[in-house]
Structures are given as structure tokens and as C-alpha cells.
Amino acid sequence: MTRQNVRGLEVVLADGTVVRSLNKLIKNNTGYDWPQLFIGAEGTLGVVTRVVLALHPPVRSRQTALCAIRDFDAALAILRFLEEEIPGRLLAFEAMWPDFYGFATRTAGVSAPLPGDAPLYLLVETSLPDQENLEAPLAVLLERGLLHDAVLAKSEEERRKLWAIREVPAEYARHFRGGSVKFDVGIPLGHMGEAVGTLRDLIDRSWPEATAVFYGHVADSNLHLVLGRLDGAVLPQHEIEDAVYGIVSRFEGSVSAEHGIGRRTKAYLPLSRSPDELGLMRLIKGAIDPLGLLNPGKVL
């Protein structure tokens, strides 16, 4: 998470005051940690003009595997196993549901290193010293029945090909000529498998003509869903948003995991935040930007 790498901020407030905390310390308990409030506020509290970021050593070696697994519970078990066995080494842990894998490998034509009939795919990338260090834990996972199949990239070229599957969202515009309806939601990990099933049923029932693909940054409890029509027709965006955000809210999810609240998602904010929370946010906004000058119409 970016928040954890932000050590200090300089912001300009609505009245022109420049407030500066170019802190480099890891622990600093001197009054309110006000920069936290400006992170993710979409510029509605102040304009960020400088940032102190924590840096991490460059990754010296990457191992990348595409895995076919039985369900989302297996994904969680694999995540926990890798976090315990090789802590601090996981660079990516991406789940791709079969609709997504099918869209990438059949519709978008990316080469398919594994058959398309698995219930769930994972793209796992690590920063271990060498290839063998990932082969060993994958072998344990195969033995325990948590992995059905796996392909380990043997070269940078193979690694790029595995990532091309996951990066297929860049192709949406070409295939969904009528536009797409996109979601960036947070779902508690314990509910994510079930939530995807519920959303899939809803879509199959209500918009059977839509192509709907699910993928997620599992380690961040972040799920993406994109709907579009291959025949170029337009989908009913508001109707779909109402239904999808309703289900997300039932699973105690959030209507924005990483992209923040802009004009479009603002209407759904009360699904993720209580009236008292929104009241507190308005109180803070009113105190810091009483004339409502900064990025009006966003967040609140």
C-alpha cells in the first residue's frame, strides 16, 4: 500500500497556507499524524506539493508462475502458505477467474500456457534468490493438492507472456466497442470466493449477453470486475452499478479499493460508510476547506 511508504508530505491548503512535514522517521508520535488525512483525499483537503517516500531495495531476481487451482479457498491457503514459508518475497499474487482467462486467451488471443478449464488461475511472482526457491514451495503445494497445475517462466520472454494474460484489461477498448462497466471493489478475503459466485449468478441472470470478467489483487483484498458486450452494444451502466454495489455492500465490501471516490462512485459512498462517518468527514472538510474550493464535487 502506498500509504505505508509515505513518510512525509507538503500540502497547500485552500487559504494558501503551506503545511510541511517532510518527515523521514519511521516512528514519530508528535501530535496528530495529519499527513494521513491527505493521503487518498483526492485533493479535496489540500494540494500535495511534496512527498517523502520510503524506498525499497531493487528486486534482483524474479520468479513467475501461472497456477491452476480448484477454488478461492485454495488461493487463500496458498497465500497463507507462501507468506509463512517465504515472507517478504511475494511481489504479486493475482487471481484470475475462468471468464477472465478465457477472454484473454480466446477473445484477445494471448497464448494459453495452461488449459482453460480450471476453476481459478493465479499469477504468482516472487523475489527469491533463484528459480529453485519457488519450485520447492510449489512442489509442496502440488503434493498437498492445493495446486492442480503450474507453469514456471524459464526466461524473461516467458515471464512477459504470463503477464500478458493478466494485463489484458488494456485490450478492453478494442473488444468492447460499446464501452465497459468497470468495478474496483474491496471484499473481505473470507467472502471473496462467495461474492464472485453471487455476482456471476446476478450477471448470468440479468445481463446474459454481457461478457463479464473477474480478476483480483488478492493480497490487497481487491477485486476487479469488468462487463462489456462483444457485439458493440451498450450495457445499462447505472442499473448494473446499483446491483453490483448492493452485493458488495452485503459482503461488507468497499465500493472503491484503490481508485478512490470521484464523481461516479460518490453516489455509492453511503454503502461503504455510515451517516456518522460521512458526518465526520464533512466536519473535517468544512474545517480545513470551509469555502469548498478544493476539487469540488469529489468524495463528499
Add this chain to the structure above:
Amino acid sequence: MTRQNVRGLEVVLADGTVVRSLNKLIKNNTGYDWPQLFIGAEGTLGVVTRVVLALHPPVRSRQTALCAIRDFDAALAILRFLEEEIPGRLLAFEAMWPDFYGFATRTAGVSAPLPGDAPLYLLVETSLPDQENLEAPLAVLLERGLLHDAVLAKSEEERRKLWAIREVPAEYARHFRGGSVKFDVGIPLGHMGEAVGTLRDLIDRSWPEATAVFYGHVADSNLHLVLGRLDGAVLPQHEIEDAVYGIVSRFEGSVSAEHGIGRRTKAYLPLSRSPDELGLMRLIKGAIDPLGLLNPGKVL
């Protein structure tokens, strides 16, 4: 840092409103992350009544070493090396200056597993699968000349004995009958070695009769300094605080790293925070607790 493990909060505001965000998500970008503001606010903005904490798997195995090294730059090089070689495995990385080591092993009588003449000592604890996994990187560090000497605990009993040195602050009250002057400051890691030298010179010059011990949680950029007199006399607390916090401020440090700002440190807050920062904090306090009912006299 505790902040990174806090996922959700429930707080009661001064007017009795209960604001609740029992969030379990890792990423959640739905408006202002208001719980961040209440973490470390010492109860001056609201009373925390519930907390959602991220849990980590229990540590299955610990390896503990006491190391003698040449200076603080070597401590930083060792920290960087271990963070790269065994990421996610470091449980403790504690620096103890010779005055501290001497107080523990001579004055307080804790057994000394290494001679007392090293310029700096480190207590390193890891959660690797077994002892050999720490022996290997320590051997590399010895070879590179970064470590002068090291003792690895071979049993839980030996491990407790190494920790007894670091935990000697529990003994202060018994030895400093006239009380002690304690500091919990943050110093940017690049300056910490020099800052300790400057503080040591100040103390030797101004209060030569004081016993002054330095130790720090290096991975948190946190330094502790404690002064007391073995003859039971009382030290001039305010004079020492003025001088020490002045030096901390010159090194762009913070007057409180982990304990927060209470009645005693409040006077020194302007050394770590600019007038504009304090103005913003007052604005926030005034908006959320306009009558100043909550924990009056603390922080601001």
C-alpha cells in the same frame, strides 16, 4: 508499527456520537481514512472503544544473537544486509551503546557474554526456520568485517540471558534513587550515530556526574536515552530536556518516537512541528472537539 496493523476503529466523539469503521479490508479508498487521525491522538479527538487489528502468524522459531560492532554505520549496513538477505524475518534489531552495556553488565550485574570494550552492541532476533539460517548471514558479515564478534543463543535459557541485557531499563528505579531523566526520540537513521556522539559530548561536559545510557530500536529510527545518578542525587530535568531536545531538533529528529505527547513533552512539540502544522492540528481539534472536553492539556 501499530498503525499498520490497525484496520478499523470505533470511536466515541465528545458529543456522544459513535463513529464506526470496523473495516477488515487491506485496501479501502472510500473517502477520508478518518481512523488514521485518531491513532496516536492520545484520546484528544475521541475515545477509542473498538479496534480491528490485523493478525500475523505466530513465530514458530527464534534465533537470537548478541553482536559487537565497530560503529553505527556498521549497524546500518548490517540492517540493510539482513533486510535484503532474509526479508520479513527480522523480529528485533536493537542497538546498545557501551554505556548501556556497561550499566547492564557491571552496575546491574547481568552476565556479560561479550567483553565490554566494543563501540556498539546489537541484539538481533530472527524468525528463520532454524539456527543455521542465521549463522550463514552472520558468517558473511564477519567475513566482510562488519561484525567483530557475535554470540548466538543455543537454548531458550541463553536467549533469555541475552534479552536480560536489553531489558535492564526495568532496573533503573533501583539504581537511580534520585529518579531518572528519560528520552524517547526519533532520529533519522543517517544521523543517529553522529547524534549520539553529540549528546554524549554534551552530557560529559555539562553533567559529568550523571550515568547516561543510550539504546535504540534501530529499525524504527527510535533512540532512547536515560540519565540518572548512582549516588542518589537529583539531576536538573528541565535543563537537560532543553539541551537534549535542542540537539534532537538540530538533527531533524522528533521529540517523541513512540510514547506520544503528554503534559511533559508538550512544551517541546514546536521543536518537531512547525507553527503551520500546529495550526492545522488545532483546527482539527477545534472542529472535532470544539469544547475541548477530551483529555484536556494533552498534545496541544
